[in-house]
Amino acid sequence: xxxxxxxxxxxxxxxxxxxxxxxxxxxxxxxxxxxxxxxxxxxxxxxxxxxxxxxxxxxxxxxxxxxxxxxxxxxxxxxxxxxxxxxxxxxxxxxxxxxxxxxxxxxxxxxxxxxxxxxxxxxxxxxxxxxxxxxxxxxxxxxxxxxxxxxxxxxxxxxxxxxxxxxxxxxxxxxxxxxxxxxxxxxxxxxxxxxxxxxxxxxxxxxxxxxxxxxxx
Amino acid sequence: xxxxxxxxxxxxxxxxxxxxxxxxxxxxxxxxxxxxxxxxxxxxxxxxxxxxxxxxxxxxxxxxxxxxxxxxxxxxxxxxxxxxxxxxxxxxxxxxxxxxxxxxxxxxxxxxxxxxxxxxxxxxxxxxxxxxxxxxxxxxxxxxxxxxxxxxxxxxxxxxxxxxxxxxxxxxxxxxxxxxxxxxxxxxxxxxxxxxxxxxxxxxxxxxxxxxxxxxxxxxxxxxxxxxxxxxxxxxxxxxxxxxxxxxxxxx
Numbered sequence: 001x002x003x004x005x006x007x008x009x010x011x012x013x014x015x016x017x018x019x020x021x022x023x024x025x026x027x028x029x030x031x032x033x034x035x036x037x038x039x040x041x042x043x044x045x046x047x048x049x050x051x052x053x054x055x056x057x058x059x060x061x062x063x064x065x066x067x068x069x070x071x072x073x074x075x076x077x078x079x080x081x082x083x084x085x086x087x088x089x090x091x092x093x094x095x096x097x098x099x100x101x102x103x104x105x106x107x108x109x110x111x112x113x114x115x116x117x118x119x120x121x122x123x124x125x126x127x128x129x130x131x132x133x134x135x136x137x138x139x140x141x142x143x144x145x146x147x148x149x150x151x152x153x154x155x156x157x158x159x160x161x162x163x164x165x166x167x168x169x170x171x172x173x174x175x176x177x178x179x180x181x182x183x184x185x186x187x188x189x190x191x192x193x194x195x196x197x198x199x200x201x202x203x204x205x206x207x208x209x210x211x212x213x214x215x216x217x
Numbered sequence: 218x219x220x221x222x223x224x225x226x227x228x229x230x231x232x233x234x235x236x237x238x239x240x241x242x243x244x245x246x247x248x249x250x251x252x253x254x255x256x257x258x259x260x261x262x263x264x265x266x267x268x269x270x271x272x273x274x275x276x277x278x279x280x281x282x283x284x285x286x287x288x289x290x291x292x293x294x295x296x297x298x299x300x301x302x303x304x305x306x307x308x309x310x311x312x313x314x315x316x317x318x319x320x321x322x323x324x325x326x327x328x329x330x331x332x333x334x335x336x337x338x339x340x341x342x343x344x345x346x347x348x349x350x351x352x353x354x355x356x357x358x359x360x361x362x363x364x365x366x367x368x369x370x371x372x373x374x375x376x377x378x379x380x381x382x383x384x385x386x387x388x389x390x391x392x393x394x395x396x397x398x399x400x401x402x403x404x405x406x407x408x409x410x411x412x413x414x415x416x417x418x419x420x421x422x423x424x425x426x427x428x429x430x431x432x433x434x435x436x437x438x439x440x441x442x443x444x445x446x447x448x449x450x451x452x453x454x455x456x457x458x459x460x461x462x463x464x465x466x467x468x469x
Contacts, residue, residue, distance in 0.1 A: 015415055022411035025346065029372075032347035036262055182413050184376065 017049060017059065017078075023181055024061040024076050030191035031065065031074070041066040043122045044073075056082045062127050067195075070113060074194055075127035076178060077108040084134050091132035094146035099175065106131075107178040111190065113197040114171040129168035130157060131175070141167055151175055154197060172197045220279045234406065235292050235311040236279060238374070241399050245392055247275040251297065253377045254307060257340050257367035260353040265338060265367045267297070267305075274298035283308075283328035291325050306337040313344050313371070313406075322356035326364045340367045344408070371408040378403065379412060 024047065032040065044064040051059050059078035064071055080092075080103060089103070096103040112130050128134035132143045144157035152174065159169035174193060181187060221227050221236035242250045248269050257265040276296040283289050295307040308329050310321060322341055329337040341356075343349065348368055357364040378400045382393070403409065 019411060019414060022409060026411050029346045036260065036348055036350055179414065181411075184411065187411065 074111045088137040109176040111194040112173045126168035130173045231313045247273040257369040260350045285331045289324045306333045308339045311342045323359035326360040375403040375408045
């Protein structure tokens with residue numbers, strides 16, 4: 001017997017968020033264990049679970065590391081930041097529509113190999129950029145085609161040369177539904193896939209063009 | 218906590234934890250403890266090899282004194298008896314958050330090498346989430362040529378316990394109880410790893426969802442927003458479904 005009908009859903013939400021934390025920690029541990037013999041530099045680690053913020057809630061986990069001079073990262077996007085959805089997020093919403101995801105609570109696992117080497121600075125927004133979130137509405141920022149995104153296979157996103165490197169302009173990404181991870185074996189597979197993301201994948205490089213954007217459902 | 222109590226260590230949280238965990242593990246068949254320890258590995262990912270016979274004879278000493286080359290006190294020494302050769306000693310140093318005091322690992326390895334030459338292994342059991350590579354390498358360097366230090370963490374123990382619970386349906390009741398207690402203890406102490414999603418409201422009807430879906434099925438209505446509907450019923454905005462009244466009036 002509970003004192004309020006809200007108790008049970010909140011308890012479930014609490015348990016869910018704890019599990020997300022565990023998954024993220026286990027993925028990071030797996031990356032570190034499998035790269036013991038390599039030189040890996042931790043570049044950024046962030047767990048933001050502001051799910052009760054009334055104005056700008058979000059639930060995101062992000063780990064960026066450098067290996068052999070290249071950045072790779074893994075991001076769990078449970079709840080997209082409200083601010084980012086309020087602003088122009090048409091491209092991100094188009095990606096969500098393509099993948100049949102809820103844009104507010106996408107429950108998305110993204111892992112990325114980024115190619116451009118442009119100095120030691122790191123942008124947290126890179127991870128969001130890979131699914132076309134947190135992109136400014138500027139003409140010189142040309143995002144990938146939302147129709148090129150797909151589940152469980154590497155997708156190369158690339159912007160024209162000379163695009164502002166603040167934004168993740170050249171990367172191979174893989175997307176998975178967070179809730180499809182059922183055990184430690186799955187986590188091991190994800191770590192392997194992240195570490196083995198190839199430079200050139202067998203899908204066409206799709207540059208953004210406004211025509212494809214406007215054709216997005 | 219018996220071992221910690223017997224040795225006057227109950228004021229040190231780390232010692233109590235070590236005593237509790239190894240005290241419980243030691244109640245399981247000897248092969249279990251050895252099986253878990255074989256997950257240890259060096260900073261070069263060399264796994265600890267232990268020849269695990271079906272019923273090994275084990276002896277455990279908590280906080281024993283090793284006096285050469287100087288006094289040092291590891292948390293435990295596990296002695297694996299053998300009929301054909303000298304016993305193997307597993308020297309275990311456990312940590313929960315604290316760093317080494319001085320050159321503990323190097324000291325223990327040197328002491329082990331003097332006291333049990335070629336018949337010991339050193340295991341560093343910590344709460345690091347991943348291998349403390351640099352620390353192990355530095356300790357091996359300080360210990361001297363040939364030193365090899367294995368590492369394991371408490372998260373691995375949680376996973377091992379969970380695996381035993383999943384696989385060991387045929388285990389005696391007492392062993393399951395010990396494993397269950399160990400799992401809860403480790404989880405409570407924060408050494409849990411992801412197991413799986415718990416049965417979820419959206420996947421498995423429970424409570425308000427089940428009540429609503431049952432009533433919807435009985436009434437033949439199309440299922441809508443069960444959460445809103447249930448809350449509305451609780452708040453009296455809409456009448457509860459008939460079966461709820463029947464159920465409360467007639468428990469049979």
